[in-house]
Amino acid sequence: MISAADRMFVAALCLARAGLKVDVEKSYLMESRLAPVARREGYSSAHEFVAALRDRGEERQGWAAVEAMAVPECEFFRDRGMFHALAGSVLPALAQARAGETVRVWSAACGGGQEIYSLAMMLADAPPLAAKVELFASDLSERSLEKAQAGLYSQFEVQCGLPARMLVRHFEKQGEAFALSPRIRQMVRWRRVNLLDDLSRVGQFELILCRNLLGQLAPEAQGRITASLRRALAPGGRLAVGGRDPVDPQLAPIRPELGLYAAEADTPRSAAA
Amino acid sequence: MLTCLVVDDSRVIRKVSRRILEDLGFEVAEASDGVEALAWCNAMMPDAILLDWRMPGMDGLEFLRRLRAAPGGDRPKVIFCSVENEIERIREALDAGADEYIMKPFDGGIVAGKLSYLGMVA
Incomplete structure (x- = not known):
C-alpha cells in the first residue's frame, strides 16, 4: 500500500x-x-x-x-445535446460570422480524442460546414495524445456513447481493436499543451471545448486556466464547459444548460439570449 | 411502464439483462429463442427488444426480419446483443432493421447508454 x-x-x-x-x-x-x-x-x-x-x-x-x-475523457458524444447544438447552430453561425475565414475549434483537454472525433464524425456528414472548420486538439498527456492520434479504441470504448451506425461507417476492425478511418483522423491536428503554461502562442479560436476538466482542478489553477481560455477566445467566440465545471463570470451565457458561453465581444447577442 | 423482451438462449445472460433493465425502470419478459420471441410479440408487442444473434431454433437475424415484416413489428426498438464483433456482421444487423448493437461482454452502463440514445431512458 x-x-x-x-x-x-x-x-x-x-x-x-x-x-x-x-x-x-x-x-x-x-x-x-x-x-x-x-x-x-x-x-x-x-x-x-x-x-x-x-x-x-x-x-x-x-x-x-x-x-x-488526471481523469481522461473517455466517452464519445458525451452530452449529446451539446454536439447537436454545435453542429446544428453554433458552428454554422460562427462560420457565417467568419465570412469565408475558417472557424478554428480547439479541444483543450482532449484525452483519448473521443470528443474531437465525435465532432469530426458529425462534420464528415456535413461537408459544406466541414470545409469551413479546422479542428485542433491538445492534452497534457503524451500517452493520451498518442492514443488519440492513433485512433485505436477497445471494444468497450467504442460502446461508450458511439452509435452503432457511426461505428460501422467510420471504423474498421484491427485485431481486437477498432480503428477510426484515416479520413476522420486527418481532420484533427494535435499538440501537447499544459493549460497552466502561457497560452498566448497557442493562438485564438472561435470555439474552445474544455469540458469536465476545470472541476477537477484546484481553485488557483481554475482561475488561471479560466483566464487563459478567455484570452484564447477570438472575439465573438464560444467556450463549452462541462455541467459541473465552474463558470467564468466574465463570459456571457449562451446556452448555460449545455455549458455554452460567449466571449465578451458578443454582449448584444447574449443580452437577448 | 416501458416493456422490454430479452431474447437469449443463455439463462445467465437473461438474468443479468433483466436486472439491468429493471433497474432502468423496464418491465421485462424473457424468451430463449426467436420462435418464443415471435410468440411473445404476437401476444403483446414490447417497446424494446434486447436480441441475441446465435440461438438454436430461430436465430436473432431471422427473428428480426420476421418481426419487421409483421403488423406493428416496426414499432419496437431492437438492440442486438451478440458476441459477433465484426463490422460486417454489425452492418448486416443494422441493415436488417436493428436500431442499435451491443457487443458482448456488456455492462449496465453500455445498455443504459444505448437505450438513452434511442430515447427510451432519460
Whole structure:
C-alpha cells in the first residue's frame, strides 16, 4: 500500500504541475492509478515508484504519475445535446460570422480524442460546414495524445456513447481493436499543451471545448486556466464547459444548460439570449 | 411502464439483462429463442427488444426480419446483443432493421447508454 506520505507527495506534484486537485484520502484510487505506471517503469509497487520519484525526482517519471492521476475523457458524444447544438447552430453561425475565414475549434483537454472525433464524425456528414472548420486538439498527456492520434479504441470504448451506425461507417476492425478511418483522423491536428503554461502562442479560436476538466482542478489553477481560455477566445467566440465545471463570470451565457458561453465581444447577442 | 423482451438462449445472460433493465425502470419478459420471441410479440408487442444473434431454433437475424415484416413489428426498438464483433456482421444487423448493437461482454452502463440514445431512458 502507498503510505499517507506517498499520497501527499503525489498530490503536491499533481497540484504543482497540472493544477490537479487530488484527494489524498482516496488511497485505493491512487494505488489503482499508479500501480500500472509503476509496473511500466519497472518498480514492484506504487510505493516503490513514489519513493523513487521523491528521491530522484526524475522529470519524465513525475509526468507519468501526474498523467495517471488526471481523469481522461473517455466517452464519445458525451452530452449529446451539446454536439447537436454545435453542429446544428453554433458552428454554422460562427462560420457565417467568419465570412469565408475558417472557424478554428480547439479541444483543450482532449484525452483519448473521443470528443474531437465525435465532432469530426458529425462534420464528415456535413461537408459544406466541414470545409469551413479546422479542428485542433491538445492534452497534457503524451500517452493520451498518442492514443488519440492513433485512433485505436477497445471494444468497450467504442460502446461508450458511439452509435452503432457511426461505428460501422467510420471504423474498421484491427485485431481486437477498432480503428477510426484515416479520413476522420486527418481532420484533427494535435499538440501537447499544459493549460497552466502561457497560452498566448497557442493562438485564438472561435470555439474552445474544455469540458469536465476545470472541476477537477484546484481553485488557483481554475482561475488561471479560466483566464487563459478567455484570452484564447477570438472575439465573438464560444467556450463549452462541462455541467459541473465552474463558470467564468466574465463570459456571457449562451446556452448555460449545455455549458455554452460567449466571449465578451458578443454582449448584444447574449443580452437577448 | 416501458416493456422490454430479452431474447437469449443463455439463462445467465437473461438474468443479468433483466436486472439491468429493471433497474432502468423496464418491465421485462424473457424468451430463449426467436420462435418464443415471435410468440411473445404476437401476444403483446414490447417497446424494446434486447436480441441475441446465435440461438438454436430461430436465430436473432431471422427473428428480426420476421418481426419487421409483421403488423406493428416496426414499432419496437431492437438492440442486438451478440458476441459477433465484426463490422460486417454489425452492418448486416443494422441493415436488417436493428436500431442499435451491443457487443458482448456488456455492462449496465453500455445498455443504459444505448437505450438513452434511442430515447427510451432519460
